[in-house]
Structure formats: structure tokens, C-alpha cells
Amino acid sequence: MGFRCGIVGLPNVGKSTLFNALTETQAAQAANYPFCTIEPNVGQVGVPDPRLDKLAAIAGSAKIIPTQLGFVDIAGLVKGASKGEGLGNQFLGNIREVDAIVHVLRCFENDDIQHVANKVDPLADAETVETELLLSDLESLEKRVPNLIKRGQQGDKESKIAASVLGQTLELLREGKPARLTQPKDEEEARVFAQAQLITGKPILYVCNVNEEDAARGNALSEQVFAKARAESANAVVVSAAIESELVGMGQEDRMEFLSELGLTETGLARVIRAGYDLLHLITFFTVGPKEARAWTVEKGAKAPQAAGAIHSDFERGFIRAETIAYDDYIALNGEAGARDAGKLRQEGKDYVVQDGDVMHFKFNV
Numbered sequence: 001m002g003f004r005c006g007i008v009g010l011p012n013v014g015k016s017t018l019f020n021a022l023t024e025t026q027a028a029q030a031a032n033y034p035f036c037t038i039e040p041n042v043g044q045v046g047v048p049d050p051r052l053d054k055l056a057a058i059a060g061s062a063k064i065i066p067t068q069l070g071f072v073d074i075a076g077l078v079k080g081a082s083k084g085e086g087l088g089n090q091f092l093g094n095i096r097e098v099d100a101i102v103h104v105l106r107c108f109e110n111d112d113i114q115h116v117a118n119k120v121d122p123l124a125d126a127e128t129v130e131t132e133l134l135l136s137d138l139e140s141l142e143k144r145v146p147n148l149i150k151r152g153q154q155g156d157k158e159s160k161i162a163a164s165v166l167g168q169t170l171e172l173l174r175e176g177k178p179a180r181l182t183q184p185k186d187e188e189e190a191r192v193f194a195q196a197q198l199i200t201g202k203p204i205l206y207v208c209n210v211n212e213e214d215a216a217r218g219n220a221l222s223e224q225v226f227a228k229a230r231a232e233s234a235n236a237v238v239v240s241a242a243i244e245s246e247l248v249g250m251g252q253e254d255r256m257e258f259l260s261e262l263g264l265t266e267t268g269l270a271r272v273i274r275a276g277y278d279l280l281h282l283i284t285f286f287t288v289g290p291k292e293a294r295a296w297t298v299e300k301g302a303k304a305p306q307a308a309g310a311i312h313s314d315f316e317r318g319f320i321r322a323e324t325i326a327y328d329d330y331i332a333l334n335g336e337a338g339a340r341d342a343g344k345l346r347q348e349g350k351d352y353v354v355q356d357g358d359v360m361h362f363k364f365n366v
């Protein structure tokens with residue numbers, strides 16, 4: 001199951017530097033000019049989860065495999081992108097294909113790095129990008145909704161539902177509001193809305209890129225972004241892309257010493273990855289044994305057969321039951337044997353809703 005976050009923002013805000021650090025590669029060419037990134041770069045990153053190391057230590061696992069989250073580095077947008085300015089149409093199409101948006105905003109002053117508007121104003125930058133995304137969605141729905149209404153009037157049930165929910169979205173867009181404020185009234189409307197792949201319908205995380213000296217506490221510019229995020233019920237994190245790029249290639253001990261000198265206890269990237277994971281309403285379950293301890297991803301509310309399917313489609317198709325131990329019980333009772341002896345290993349059926357941290361072993365027959 002692949003989940004991808006698209007990294008967006010104006011040119012020269014630190015998107016590609018952040019992406020390079022996230023993936024610990026130089027796959028994206030970071031440079032001080034617009035449109036450096038022409039094709040979207042995609043990288044898979046492990047989701048930091050200290051629980052996995054603790055489980056592996058108890059089980060004596062030979063390998064540790066974290067769950068993965070995808071990040072897509074999408075080239076910088078400019079004013080007029082929705083009308084094809086810059087390389088706008090291509091990039092808007094790339095954004096439409098991701099599950100969530102990570103919006104990088106420049107919250108640092110540096111005369112050596114050009115800003116497309118010749119001033120540092122993260123709220124204005126955010127408005128520029130958001131306007132282009134909104135205009136793109138508006139253009140899309142103004143073409144689609146009239147046709148859906150017409151087909152609905154002719155008796156097409158699916159079109160009638162789509163016309164209702166997307167018509168509501170169209171009104172929001174005309175008012176300058178993002179599509180994510182749409183409120184589908186049932187699962188069918190929610191499915192139709194999701195299928196529309198509207199850019200402003202995606203959840204959003206604001207990443208405030210600050211100078212090294214502001215990495216621990218942020219600054220006045222990042223405070224403005226956090227206020228904006230709170231007003232939108234969105235999330236925001238502070239990161240110094242410059243610090244993160246310095247950490248690439250360091251050993252764990254050197255990395256922690258470097259962070260400590262800056263007043264930090266963890267990398268900014270760890271916060272970005274976890275926030276992206278939360279943004280998508282994802283949870284983690286584990287499989288643990290002597291060969292490997294592994295984390296797996298499912299959406300919140302997934303049932304046991306869907307969790308089995310995250311490992312292999314045959315597991316879901318032939319699902320019988322799931323032997324399940326809560327993470328806290330596994331740790332407190334020193335593993336599977338202790339949990340079994342204490343009656344904490346449960347046999348769960350196909351209606352069981354997976355909980356974050358569950359340690360699971362699936363029985364199946366195909």
C-alpha cells in the first residue's frame with residue numbers, strides 16, 4: 001500500500017534540499033534558480049518508530065524493516081501556473097496524483113538566495129500557491145459539474161450523486177475556499193469526492209524552512225505560518241533544510257551530538273515524516289519474529305483482513321483469524337510467550353478493527 005506526500009512551494013524555498021535530506025540522496029538537483037526540478041522525483045523513506053527497535057530487541061530479530069512513506073519533489077509553482085505559466089500544467093498534474101500536500105514555506109532571510117518575489121513573506125507565498133491550486137480545481141469543476149447535472153437529470157444515479165457533492169465543492173471554490181471544506185454526507189459521497197482528485201481537497205502540512213539558529217524554536221515568520229495552520233485546522237512543523245542536509249551521511253552518534261549542540265533532540269525530518277503519516281490518518285501494526293521485526297501501514301479504521309492484505313493479497317483473500325497482542329502487553333510481558341501465558345494474546349476475527357501498535361500474526365487458507 002503506497003501513500004505519497006507531494007512537496008510543493010514557490011521556487012527557491014528549500015523543497016529539493018528537503019527532499020534530498022528526506023531520502024538521503026542527491027536525487028533532486030538543489031540549485032539557486034527556478035524550475036531546477038523538471039520531472040518529479042520520488043523517494044521512499046522509513047517512518048521513525050522507536051517501538052520497532054524495542055520489539056526487535058525482545059524477539060531477537062535479525063532484521064528491522066520500518067514502514068515506508070513516499071515523498072514526491074514537485075517543481076516550484078509560480079503565479080499563473082493554473083494557466084500554464086512556468087511549467088504549471090505539468091506540475092499541477094503531478095500534485096493531483098499525491099495523497100497529501102507538504103507545503104514548504106521560506107521563513108528565513110538570505111541575500112544569497114534569490115526569492116521570486118524579491119521579499120520573504122511566507123503568508124504571501126502560501127497565498128500565491130494556494131490560489132493557483134484553487135484556480136486549477138475551479139477550472140476542472142466548471143467543466144465537469146454541468147455535464148454531471150445533465151446526466152443526473154437523465155436518470156444516471158452516479159452522476160446525480162457526483163453533481164450534488166461536487167456542486168457543493170464548486171460553490172466553495174468560487175468563494176475562494178479549498179475543496180477540503182466539502183462535507184460529504186455519507187460513504188458514497190465521500191468516495192465520489194475522493195475520485196475527483198481535487199488538489200485543494202487533499203490534507204496539507206506546512207513546513208517552515210528556517211535558518212539554523214531558529215531550528216529549535218522557530219521565528220516570527222514561522223509563528224505566522226503556525227497561526228495560519230491553526231485557523232485552517234491544518235498542521236505545521238519547523239525544519240532547517242540546511243541542517244538536515246548537513247546530517248546526511250553522518251553516523252547516528254555524530255548526528256545526535258550535532259543536534260544536541262543546536263538544542264535539538266531529533267531531526268526536523270522525523271517530525272515531517274510523522275506529521276505526514278498522521279496527516280493521512282495512517283496507523284502502524286507490527287509483525288515480529290526471529291527473522292525480522294517489521295512495521296506495516298494501514299488506514300485508521302482498517303479491519304484485520306485489510307491488515308493481512310497489506311502483507312499479501314492471499315492473506316486477505318484466505319483470512320481466518322489474527323493472533324493479536326497489544327504493543328504495551330508485548331513489551332511488559334517480554335514477548336509473545338509471556339503474553340500468551342498471561343492471556344494477552346487474542347484471537348481476532350474479520351470484524352476486528354486494528355489498533356495502532358498491534359503485534360499481529362495472521363492465519364489464512366487459500
